[in-house]
Amino acid sequence: MSVKGKQYPKAQAGAPLVVFDFDHTLYDGDSGSHLFAWLIRRSWWRRLLVLPMLPLFGPLVAFLPTRRVGVSAFVWAGTVGLHRSKALDVLIDRYVATHADAIRRRLLPIGIEVLHRHREAGDRVVVATGAPPELARAILAFVAHEDVPVVGTQVGPRLGGLGATRHCHNAMKMTMLREAGFRDDVAVAYSDSSADLPLLQAARKPVVVNPKAGRVAMFRRVLPPGTPILNWGCRKRGGDAVTA
Template structure:
């Protein structure tokens, strides 16, 4: 079910939320791709064969898209069902667990912006269909989502445009969100272009080792909060 919120005001500020580790406890795309791979023994074997090459690529920003694409391909090669149908199946099978991963504090802030008539957008490295389907479990399925675009590749799927780092801002602008970013919420140092573009950046659930870096590169007084991600940094919010 989708809750009822007023449409964004004509002069609404643009508020951008990351999804993974911000509204969702974990990496939703990785969880989906793992499920896709685990469906068959031969997909598991294929992923194991690719891991020595693709795994290190995921660790580095310039090669991350290629590494992710290899595992997406292992989970989708020779698949006849469209990606949207696979995502619907995954979310239906895991609805309770996915709902439990949504962070209540984050959802409260998210809903507060929507209730105020702000222009709220989710920009995520996950496939947009996945983030939208998970948000629908909490009544936010109608929120615009900008995410990584997957396309056909060698009989399977691969990442054609990764919504990550500077590309996240590029994809937001290409989607028509050309106004200044009023507020941005993210956990990731890869989202520095987004956080630095925002008039009011908010760091949420960062890795503890990254807190000092965020304090150094973002404006003094930038909130660094923990919305309920165990093992992550930031000031705890009740």
């Protein structure tokens, strides 16, 4: 397989399964928030619509039990008038194409290089993200020239717009990976988030990257001794710095 002139061996059945989170792992920031902020800003009436929602739904995004409700509210505000997920995919592709330079600056070169190395080794690589899958897929294909499978949050019709129907998050991330055909034991998993503990704990080799500084002690406590806790270039995050 060739991607922008780079040759990768075809991953064989039974090859090690390697799972990457996307936000704060391969991408510096929350890609879904950046997308939906753009969707909301594209018309003045959407900006007005979201103002009274901020005090109620904004805090919900910060907490695991209520995150899906908070995320769905802002997805809805950015997509009122759309009735099919395919219509959102078209907007996602437009967003990535028109923001390619800014997105490219947010990709973490060390993370992309680690992904390259796994593909060069013939590993089965998949990205599992809480963002819509088309967003991570478009960023990796259009900006990073990587054509890896992506499993992500599913959206569907809701009250005249779109909302999250299945949030690829926490234990549901493992469920959705298996449903997508990735049923083998996870050889290596990379993530920044405590919400991905089910994934990290399922992996033979978990690797924590770019965690919040306040979460480092928790990761050391609940993951096997010697688990790497690294920083791949997120300046406001914790972990041991990796420069190359």
